[in-house]
């Protein structure tokens with residue numbers, strides 16, 4: 001046979017011909033053999049079956065057809081919302097018995113660990129969209145408890161845009177890419193979103209959060225999580241307590257600044273996904289504490305808001321968090337598709353001891369998720385996929401359906417039955433004592449009233465908590481919120497929309513409304529009519545990110561820029577100090593292969609300058625010789641590196657010889673601009689908010 005080209009076989013036989021030459025030992029050697037999905041060994045994974053060397057491919061080539069068939073169907077519909085996600089395995093460790101509040105098994109014993117799988121997501125963008133748009137983050141946890149799966153499907157913001165599930169499709173249609181043009185991807189700064197939002201005053205509180213730095217997090221490891229709705233917990237005696245769930249990151253909450261988030265979209269599309277993966281891979285396991293706010297009906301009745309309203313929070317100052325356990329994410333998925341993509345969360349997955357409330361948004365969600373899973377995963381048996389399967393026995397009379405994996409034995413597929421009297425397996429039976437009972441049935445509360453399409457009156461207060469949020473921010477955070485409104489509304493072409501939004505904002509705070517109007521060069525519009533009088537609630541400092549940011553380098557990343565002639569001892573000293581403080585030190589040079597440092601040795605870099613922008617780091621050190629600095633002053637990437645670090649309010653530590661580069665980048669000395677010693681390590685733990693007015697015109 002003529003030799004037409006050479007190839008490398010997947011089993012590495014390096015054959016001289018283009019035909020796979022079988023090795024003698026193939027069948028006996030115990031090597032890993034390639035097979036079809038039917039288990040038939042494949043002899044040649046490089047050539048399809050043809051009639052003659054240059055002839056047509058044959059229909060009988062089942063190896064080819066099966067391989068291409070499977071490939072053609074590799075994608076499943078992405079989630080309609082929260083399509084872009086990253087996940088990890090881990091465990092929940094219960095601190096001590098919570099039996100006073102709940103009978104849920106997971107909370108009964110101190111130190112008990114329950115396996116879990118947590119998926120973080122953005123909301124609006126598709127599965128391939130960037131990680132750092134301004135967007136809410138999903139925070140969904142599947143606890144594989146001994147009593148079945150409990151899914152706490154929350155967000156990184158404690159309130160939501162709407163009060164009733166019937167508005168959800170409108171919200172999602174409005175925020176996602178526009179129907180005719182299919183852009184913008186993954187961002188709310190466009191006509192249809194603000195058209196809708198400005199007509200929905202109930203979204204105002206959530207908009208305040210969405211325009212704050214909460215929606216541009218530094219890392220998924222540094223976001224808070226919230227169950228959003230009020231849930232109930234039920235103890236063994238049937239006593240019901242209302243609860244709100246909170247996740248608090250051990251590394252502290254930390255955000256980026258908007259310009260940084262925008263530039264991150266170019267610097268690394270997968271910034272959050274990579275950060276989560278790399279931290280877990282290196283053993284720096286992200287951790288959160290789970291806290292609850294527990295309260296009763298008496299407390300609920302006294303508040304100026306309805307605890308069933310998902311556009312409201314309960315200030316922590318009124319009901320402090322009780323920390324009940326911690327979540328550690330300690331294992332990356334083995335396979336993104338099988339786990340992260342196929343995981344199916346559902347707020348209706350609940351265990352005895354936890355229960356829903358009548359929050360009308362939650363009630364709608366209880367329907368939606370099961371429905372979406374069938375459409376996405378194609379079968380009612382999606383619960384049998386390994387990532388979704390409970391780790392406790394599952395026994396019932398449900399049968400068949402597409403992709404049935406279980407092989408139930410016997411005739412018992414109905415109940416009641418008396419098959420056991422005949423010596424046959426009768427199957428499982430209901431369990432009134434330990435089975436799930438709805439809290440209402442336990443407390444004897446009855447629903448009352450006719451069937452009405454209404455909302456209770458307190459739901460009509462759309463502004464009091466939005467105002468409380470505004471008043472709880474630092475000045476710099478307020479400036480960020482006002483500026484985000486300006487940024488987003490400036491992208492809106494529909495002329496009627498920005499004034500309508502600003503008219504709503506006048507109910508939140510006159511100064512905010514004025515700053516947004518000024519930022520857009522618009523007249524202040526007439527104030528929108530509020531349905532209920534706005535109540536002045538006490539500010540809640542716990543809502544501010546800046547007030548509670550942790551001064552730490554733990555879990556952070558510091559970029560160290562060097563070049564030919566840099567002093568290796570200086571580089572080493574900074575790197576060691578950074579690592580000692582708990583951060584990752586990342587060496588950057590013009591060439592990744594390294595630079596010839598003082599003394600003539602080559603020091604390898606972790607990243608090349610053009611591909612390692614300063615957005616990727618929490619602080620930067622610039623260790624240069626005079627010659628190295630002179631060279632880098634002609635490299636825009638180096639100037640930009642320093643300029644962005646300064647503009648993003650980060651610490652910059654520099655060797656004396658690097659000063660001309662700092663000057664060229666417009667760096668002006670302040671507390672965040674230091675030498676390379678201890679002062680740099682201290683500064684690197686902070687962001688320099690006070691610097692911002694000198695680098696950016698904020699609204």
Ligand code: HDE
Nearest residue numbers: 079082119138139140154155165168228364365368369372
């Ligand atoms: Fe979701 N939501 N949602 N949602 N949601 C989905 O389920 C829905 C809401 C949240 O990582 C979908 O499996 C309705 C609030 C997260 O896989 C879908 C309503 C909160 C995730 C769905 C809401 C969330 C979803 C799409 C209004 C915070 C991603 C794919 C009644 C408390 C979970 C899927 C993951 C996903 C419906 C509102 C959080 C369509 C109808 C409020 C974190 O079923």
